[in-house]
Amino acid sequence: SQQGEEDPQALSIQEGENATMNCSYKTSINNLQWYRQNSGRGLVHLILIRSNEREKHSGRLRVTLDTSKKSSSLLITASRAADTASYFCATDENRRGYNKLIFGAGTRLAVHP
Amino acid sequence: GAVVSQHPSWVICKSGTSVKIECRSLDFQATTMFWYRQFPKQSLMLMATSNEGSKATYEQGVEKDKFLINHASLTLSTLTVTSAHPEDSSFYICSASPQLAGRYSYNEQFFGPGTRLTVL
Numbered sequence: 570s571q572q573g574e575e576d577p578q579a580l581s582i583q584e585g586e587n588a589t590m591n592c593s594y595k596t597s598i599n600n601l602q603w604y605r606q607n608s609g610r611g612l613v614h615l616i617l618i619r620s621n622e623r624e625k626h627s628g629r630l631r632v633t634l635d636t637s638k639k640s641s642s643l644l645i646t647a648s649r650a651a652d653t654a655s656y657f658c659a660t661d662e663n664r665r666g667y668n669k670l671i672f673g674a675g676t677r678l679a680v681h682p
Numbered sequence: 683g684a685v686v687s688q689h690p691s692w693v694i695c696k697s698g699t700s701v702k703i704e705c706r707s708l709d710f711q712a713t714t715m716f717w718y719r720q721f722p723k724q725s726l727m728l729m730a731t732s733n734e735g736s737k738a739t740y741e742q743g744v745e746k747d748k749f750l751i752n753h754a755s756l757t758l759s760t761l762t763v764t765s766a767h768p769e770d771s772s773f774y775i776c777s778a779s780p781q782l783a784g785r786y787s788y789n790e791q792f793f794g795p796g797t798r799l800t801v802l
Contacts, residue, residue: 611795
């Protein structure tokens with residue numbers, strides 16, 4: 570079953586605006602990751618935040634993690650039309666020898682020029 | 683580095699036929715490969731996990747005899763959709779985890795570009 574749930578399901582903004590997407594999960598995690606997917610394409614890894622971290626930055630991306638609320642947010646600042654894509658959070662579930670990723674439902678972001 | 687390819691990128695087949703999808707790690711050896719399925723505007727759902735040289739582990743609700751997985755080498759895993767039906771039409775994505783943590787942190791997964799299967 571999916572662990573991560575994301576909101577909003579869809580987000581439409583103008584270029585230059587900031588976009589915030591939220592993700593909630595149900596069980597304890599080791600880390601949480603955010604991925605991007607362009608329509609009909611594979612996933613691109615954006616950023617990973619560990620359970621002992623609260624905030625992480627990468628370029629125009631800012632990710633926060635609140636383990637007490639079991640939630641994370643992804644902020645894209647100064648959005649561009651090229652940021653139009655679906656964004657997924659993924660949490661890990663420990664299996665023997667590897668981590669299983671459980672993906673959220675995703676947020677479809679549309680950035681209009 | 684850490685490139686994963688899939689072949690074919692898209693395939694159209696007739697109902698009842700079998701389709702094989704390949705997933706290759708191009709510049710690293712993958713102990714574990716994962717197969718996901720994604721319906722339009724939905725998230726990725728893990729179908730199965732394959733480890734080189736051993737049987738795949740299927741998620742609950744995924745038919746083993748329907749979706750055959752073979753992980754014959756550290757760089758290649760294949761997914762065969764047997765006796766495909768229109769409801770099998772979907773986007774199939776694989777990912778691979780490096781054999782050694784080494785230059786990669788934790789058990790990172792690298793994703794292929796996906797294969798779109800359409801069954802007529």
